[in-house]
Amino acid sequence: xxxxxxxxxxxxxxxxxxxxxxxxxKLEKAKIHALIGPNGAGKSTAIGLxxxxxxxxxxxxxxxxxxxxxxPTVRRAQAGIAHSYQITSIINEFSVLDNxxxxxxxxxxxxxxxxxxxxxxxxxxxxxxxxxxxxRLSDVASRLAGELSHGEQGRxxxxxxxxxxxxxxxxxxxxxxxxxxxxxxxISLLNSIKDSVAILLVxxxxxxxxxxxxxxxxxxxxxxxxxxxxxxxxRDPVVIEAYLGHH
Amino acid sequence: xxxxxxSNCVIIVTFIALLALPPVLASIGESYYISIVTxxxxxxxxGVSLDLIIGQAGLVSFGHAAxxxxxxxxxxxxxxxxxxxxxVFYLFPGTSNALLTWPIAVIVCMLLGLLVGIISLRTxxxxxxxxxxxxxxxxxxxxxxxxxxGGEDGLGxxxxxxxxxxxxNDDTQFxxxxxxxxxxxxxxxxxxxxxxxxxxxKAAKFNQQRLVALGISPFxxxxxxxxxxxxxxxxxxxxxxxxxxxxxxxxxxxNLSGKFLIIVILGxxxxxxxxxxxxxxxxxxxxxxxxxxxxxxxxxxxILIIMVLTSRQGFYASITGKKT
Numbered sequence: 001x002x003x004x005x006x007x008x009x010x011x012x013x014x015x016x017x018x019x020x021x022x023x024x025x026k027l028e029k030a031k032i033h034a035l036i037g038p039n040g041a042g043k044s045t046a047i048g049l050x051x052x053x054x055x056x057x058x059x060x061x062x063x064x065x066x067x068x069x070x071x072p073t074v075r076r077a078q079a080g081i082a083h084s085y086q087i088t089s090i091i092n093e094f095s096v097l098d099n100x101x102x103x104x105x106x107x108x109x110x111x112x113x114x115x116x117x118x119x120x121x122x123x124x125x126x127x128x129x130x131x132x133x134x135x136r137l138s139d140v141a142s143r144l145a146g147e148l149s150h151g152e153q154g155r156x157x158x159x160x161x162x163x164x165x166x167x168x169x170x171x172x173x174x175x176x177x178x179x180x181x182x183x184x185x186x187i188s189l190l191n192s193i194k195d196s197v198a199i200l201l202v203x204x205x206x207x208x209x210x211x212x213x214x215x216x217x218x219x220x221x222x223x224x225x226x227x228x229x230x231x232x233x234x235r236d237p238v239v240i241e242a243y244l245g246h247h
Numbered sequence: 248x249x250x251x252x253x254s255n256c257v258i259i260v261t262f263i264a265l266l267a268l269p270p271v272l273a274s275i276g277e278s279y280y281i282s283i284v285t286x287x288x289x290x291x292x293x294g295v296s297l298d299l300i301i302g303q304a305g306l307v308s309f310g311h312a313a314x315x316x317x318x319x320x321x322x323x324x325x326x327x328x329x330x331x332x333x334x335v336f337y338l339f340p341g342t343s344n345a346l347l348t349w350p351i352a353v354i355v356c357m358l359l360g361l362l363v364g365i366i367s368l369r370t371x372x373x374x375x376x377x378x379x380x381x382x383x384x385x386x387x388x389x390x391x392x393x394x395x396x397g398g399e400d401g402l403g404x405x406x407x408x409x410x411x412x413x414x415x416n417d418d419t420q421f422x423x424x425x426x427x428x429x430x431x432x433x434x435x436x437x438x439x440x441x442x443x444x445x446x447x448x449k450a451a452k453f454n455q456q457r458l459v460a461l462g463i464s465p466f467x468x469x470x471x472x473x474x475x476x477x478x479x480x481x482x483x484x485x486x487x488x489x490x491x492x493x494x495x496x497x498x499x500x501x502n503l504s505g506k507f508l509i510i511v512i513l514g515x516x517x518x519x520x521x522x523x524x525x526x527x528x529x530x531x532x533x534x535x536x537x538x539x540x541x542x543x544x545x546x547x548x549x550i551l552i553i554m555v556l557t558s559r560q561g562f563y564a565s566i567t568g569k570k571t
Contacts, residue, residue: 051460077462089457091450102450105443106461118443164461 002029004167004198005081010049010059012042019045021222023059027168027198032190034201034209037219038243043202044086046219047170050200051083052076064167078107082166084157086173086202092146096137096156099145100128103160127163135159135189151182155189162193169199175208187211210234218243254567258520265426269419281418282490287523287530288425289486294510294522295433296479301508302517303440304469305452309376310363310383311507314356314477316499318484320390321352323402323494330405345408345415345489352485353478359386360477364470380501387499401495408489415489425486429523432479436519439475448472513554515561518569524562528554 005027012020020042027033035043048054050061052073061069068076077083091099101118104127112124119125132138135155140148145156154174161169174190175183187208190199203209209216210230217227220242226233233239265284272278297311325348328334328341335341342348367378396402407415415421439445451458451465458465488494497503506529513528514521532550536543558565 053460074459074462074464077460079462083460085456085460089454089460091454091457093453094450098446098450101443102446102458102463103461105447106458106463113443113447115438115442115444117441118446121443160457160461 001031003027004029004064005050006062007050008060008062010046010056010061012045012049012054012057018222020049020056023049023219023222023224025200025217025224027200029167029198030195031214032194032199032201032212034203034213034216035219036203036206036209036216036243041219042222043219044172045222047083047172047200047202050168050170051081053083077164080165080167081170082161082164082168083170084154084161084172084174086176088150088153088157090145090153090157090160092144094145095142096132096145096148096152097128097141099156099160100131100163103163104128104131107164131159131163134192135162136185149182151178151185154178154182154186158186158189158193166197169193169197171199172202173204174201175203175205183208254520254569257563257567261523262430269422273419278418281422283530283534285418285422285425285490286487287526288422288429289483289490290507290510290526290530291523292425292429292432292483292486293480293507294514294526295429295436295519296476296483296522297507298511298514298516298519298522299436299439299472299476299479301511302519303445303452304448304472306368306371306469306473307376307508308367308379308473308476309501309504309508310379310381311476311480312499312501312503313363313383313386314360314480315484315487315503315507316390316496317359317386318352318356318481319488319494319498320396320402320484321355321481322348322408322485322488323404324396325351326404326408326488327396327402343406343408345410348408349482349485353481356477356481356484357474359481360474361470363477364473368466368469368473380504383499383504384501387496387501390499391496397494397496399496401493401497404488404492404494407492421489425490428482428486432482433519435475436479439472440519444468444471509551513551513562515563515565518561518563521561521563524566528562 003026008024010020010023023046037043045054049056052071056069060067063079101124104124105113108127109124112118112121132141137152137156137159140152145153158174175186178186183205190212201212213230216230216233217224218233218239225242226236226239268284269281272280293311293315297308300306300308324335325341326343329343363379363382367375367382370378391399407421413420413424415424447463447465448468451469455465484498487498510525510529511522514525532547536546
């Protein structure tokens with residue numbers, strides 16, 4: 001097993017309210033680590049601490065052997081930590097293709113950034129079409145991203161993350177509000193990309209979680225209350241009491 | 248090949264009209280108007296440059312007069328010393344060669360733009376408006392505090408600059424030079440907006456969070472467009488100093504920054520060509536109305552309100568049917 005990211009003892013308080021308390025997690029290559037728990041448990045805050053959008057009060061994040069807990073978000077992203085948001089964050093005013101071009105120019109095609117018209121850069125265009133094909137977005141490539149269906153927007157956001165060639169993918173409820181069919185597409189997509197990345201998956205759809213996850217951690221009131229293989233989590237009485245029992 | 252859609256037709260017709268204007272005016276004996284249209288071209292240049300920041304980067308600069316005025320002052324001061332033979336700041340001789348005064352004016356404005364950009368681009372929204380306004384007013388007070396260059400009275404020039412092969416003192420020739428500057432700057436602006444750099448700058452306007460999460464820090468790209476914008480305004484300032492043969496502190500004043508904003512809004516934010524139509528409308532209205540009434544400001548205000556309410560996308564979008 002290859003540990004890409006090892007976060008230990010992360011904590012965050014807001015004016016006395018403890019949002020995340022002594023949060024530790026290991027993300028391994030080609031593994032999907034699901035993070036579940038009731039609303040307000042601190043899952044999104046935990047992701048924010050990993051991306052740097054939220055500064056941790058304490059704790060350390062080791063990423064490929066170096067401590068990144070002081071790095072700003074943009075540097076962590078450059079280093080290979082990609083993030084899809086709970087509220088889908090794409091460039092609504094751009095076409096799907098232009099969204100992909102931006103994502104590709106962030107890392108894979110940095111040399112394409114210049115005075116040239118990106119429409120005339122064949123390498124860039126080909127790579128974009130390839131990714132759009134992979135994420136089943138070819139048909140809507142010229143549509144405005146803001147006009148896409150919820151499922152297509154979610155796929156576009158993850159396609160953009162993948163375009164930056166990340167080592168870590170932090171997915172905050174990628175399937176929320178999606179139709180059954182879009183959810184199925186997402187599950188097969190995540191399975192198809194997982195080989196080269198370590199994925200942290202925050203998700204409420206338990207069926208999807210049990211289909212995808214190699215490991216599950218359960219959060220409640222800012223703390224991880226249980227962590228283990230899906231089978232053992234499913235049977236854990238503490239987890240059933242805190243979360244699964246409500247479903 | 249340029250396709251003949253509506254917006255290209257509008258641009259081509261406008262361009263031909265501008266090319267044909269001097270001989271037409273001369274033939275009807277109204278050559279006086281050439282200077283007014285030259286002024287419109289110069290303001291259009293500022294409009295295009297300001298629209299780059301507002302329309303492409305989504306940042307409203309309320310200090311663009313600083314670059315316009317600085318360009319005028321650099322050109323004016325160099326020309327002033329070129330005529331009186333004294334050294335500029337006791338360091339180097341002045342000149343009235345346009346191939347020196349104009350590029351130097353542009354370079355100084357780019358450096359000023361770099362400085363203002365580095366400070367102001369750390370903010371956005373209302374704070375960006377306020378900080379560009381504040382920095383521009385600092386430039387204004389700095390310049391009027393130099394008595395050698397006229398202080399609040401401004402600085403008169405002894406004729407226009409010299410340009411090999413062209414007589415800039417001839418209004419028609421000067422007009423064509425200004426038109427050429429506008430066309431070149433517009434071409435550069437269009438190239439920039441259609442480039443991958445332009446795409447990133449626009450992405451930052453719509454969703455900075457996503458850009459940062461992808462690992463792109465928009466600051467340096469925004470700074471680049473800000474400096475390019477300052478260059479355009481600076482060139483316009485140098486042309487203005489030549490047109491009026493006088494450099495006024497009014498060129499630096501925030502009143503003028505506001506006027507530039509009105510030009511961009513009237514023409515259509517994000518359309519680039521709108522900069523020209525905005526300048527045409529505003530200066531045209533001023534020219535026409537001020538010959539009828541002393542209270543023309545009021546009338547202009549009413550017309551502007553009506554125009555903004557009826558055509559939110561600006562004049563360029565109205566005539567071309569193109570959304571920006």
